[in-house]
Amino acid sequence: MPFEIKSPDYIYKIEPYIPGKPVEEVEREKGLKNIVKLASNENPLGPSPLAVKAIRNHLKNLNRYPDGSGFYLKKDLSEYFKNYKLKAENFILGNGSNELIDIAVRTFCNKDENIIAPFPSFVAYYLAAEQLGLKLKISNLSKDYKLDLNSMLKFIDNKTKIIFVSNPNNPTGTYYKSKEILQFIKNVRKDILVIVDEAYIEYINESILDLISFEEYGNVLILRTFSKAYGLAGLRIGYGIACKELLSLMDRVREPFNVNSLSLAAGQAALKDEDFIKKVISVNDAEKKYLYGEFQLLNIDYVETGANFILVDLKDNKAVDINEKLLNKGVIVRPMNRFGYENMIRITIGKHNENLKLIRALKSIIM
Numbered sequence: 001m002p003f004e005i006k007s008p009d010y011i012y013k014i015e016p017y018i019p020g021k022p023v024e025e026v027e028r029e030k031g032l033k034n035i036v037k038l039a040s041n042e043n044p045l046g047p048s049p050l051a052v053k054a055i056r057n058h059l060k061n062l063n064r065y066p067d068g069s070g071f072y073l074k075k076d077l078s079e080y081f082k083n084y085k086l087k088a089e090n091f092i093l094g095n096g097s098n099e100l101i102d103i104a105v106r107t108f109c110n111k112d113e114n115i116i117a118p119f120p121s122f123v124a125y126y127l128a129a130e131q132l133g134l135k136l137k138i139s140n141l142s143k144d145y146k147l148d149l150n151s152m153l154k155f156i157d158n159k160t161k162i163i164f165v166s167n168p169n170n171p172t173g174t175y176y177k178s179k180e181i182l183q184f185i186k187n188v189r190k191d192i193l194v195i196v197d198e199a200y201i202e203y204i205n206e207s208i209l210d211l212i213s214f215e216e217y218g219n220v221l222i223l224r225t226f227s228k229a230y231g232l233a234g235l236r237i238g239y240g241i242a243c244k245e246l247l248s249l250m251d252r253v254r255e256p257f258n259v260n261s262l263s264l265a266a267g268q269a270a271l272k273d274e275d276f277i278k279k280v281i282s283v284n285d286a287e288k289k290y291l292y293g294e295f296q297l298l299n300i301d302y303v304e305t306g307a308n309f310i311l312v313d314l315k316d317n318k319a320v321d322i323n324e325k326l327l328n329k330g331v332i333v334r335p336m337n338r339f340g341y342e343n344m345i346r347i348t349i350g351k352h353n354e355n356l357k358l359i360r361a362l363k364s365i366i367m
């Protein structure tokens with residue numbers, strides 16, 4: 001059957017997203033069991049137990065459409081952030097924060113406007129621009145793997161509409177203190193939207209929310225997610241925080257039932273799961289220290305991280321080779337060659353037994 005439907009030219013230029021290999025695929029391909037996946041910055045401790053309970057309780061209501069306004073979750077979010085004097089109208093919910101990236105770009109960008117994004121950073125920023133054929137201005141990271149905030153400012157022109165700031169940044173784990181991000185925002189025109197992506201913020205506690213008010217900074221959208229510290233990546237739920245005027249425009253573009261009812265219930269419960277979050281952060285901190293120590297013994301360089309993953313420099317070894325050898329030993333990591341880091345891999349910080357397996361595998365490959 002001939003296929004004759006043509007997309008706009010810019011669609012052909014999009015490089016499809018390649019996710020971390022699923023465990024089942026590696027099991028199938030390699031004929032291995034007990035695979036360890038440290039490739040997608042997921043929470044190794046599983047989902048928030050309170051969220052799982054809430055999902056179970058909600059199953060009987062699945063015949064109903066979800067509350068399209070996310071009323072109760074937004075109310076709980078305003079309660080959770082009560083020190084910041086935010087109201088429900090200061091929140092928008094998304095099918096993952098990834099969806100909110102897309103909605104923001106679709107809501108605010110005209111065809112002739114451009115977007116500034118750091119590189120390497122979260123691929124969704126590039127895809128959001130590319131799928132609309134928008135001009136993307138890429139600002140390379142500085143030598144210390146941090147966002148080059150000065151260079152990003154220099155990229156601004158009279159057609160700039162959105163700037164992405166990922167803090168901490170994925171895949172490097174580097175981050176700025178809130179006051180440095182504030183200084184950056186102060187240097188951006190108020191008709192340009194600054195999206196501060198705080199997907200990993202729970203691991204560093206350095207939110208820009210501490211320093212700005214949306215009355216003063218109507219051009220800032222903060223993105224958060226339940227996918228990382230809360231362990232709900234499979235559910236797809238994230239949220240944005242901003243002034244109500246900005247969010248009411250995004251609401252026009254949002255699909256009416258973009259967040260499913262299980263996610264809404266789970267989000268509400270997860271916010272109350274303080275014990276789980278504390279445990280997640282403390283395990284991540286301890287395991288990060290363990291991995292740093294082992295990398296030093298192996299004479300492997302790494303970038304200090306403010307998140308739940310570590311960018312590792314394998315020096316003379318090629319990332320694709322090491323990745324393949326690790327796969328053969330049942331460990332899935334993310335090679336960074338697609339980001340131009342030929343000798344680097346990104347490793348999600350796992351549970352201790354998972355990290356042990358990774359280190360043993362690395363030792364046997366490298367030494």
Ligand SMILES: Cc1ncc(COP(=O)(O)O)c(C=O)c1O
Nearest residue numbers: 096097098122170199225227238
């Ligand atoms: C920097 C960054 N932002 C956003 C996301 C997307 O998270 P979500 O699962 O909420 O779509 C990720 C996921 O890896 C990320 O690394």
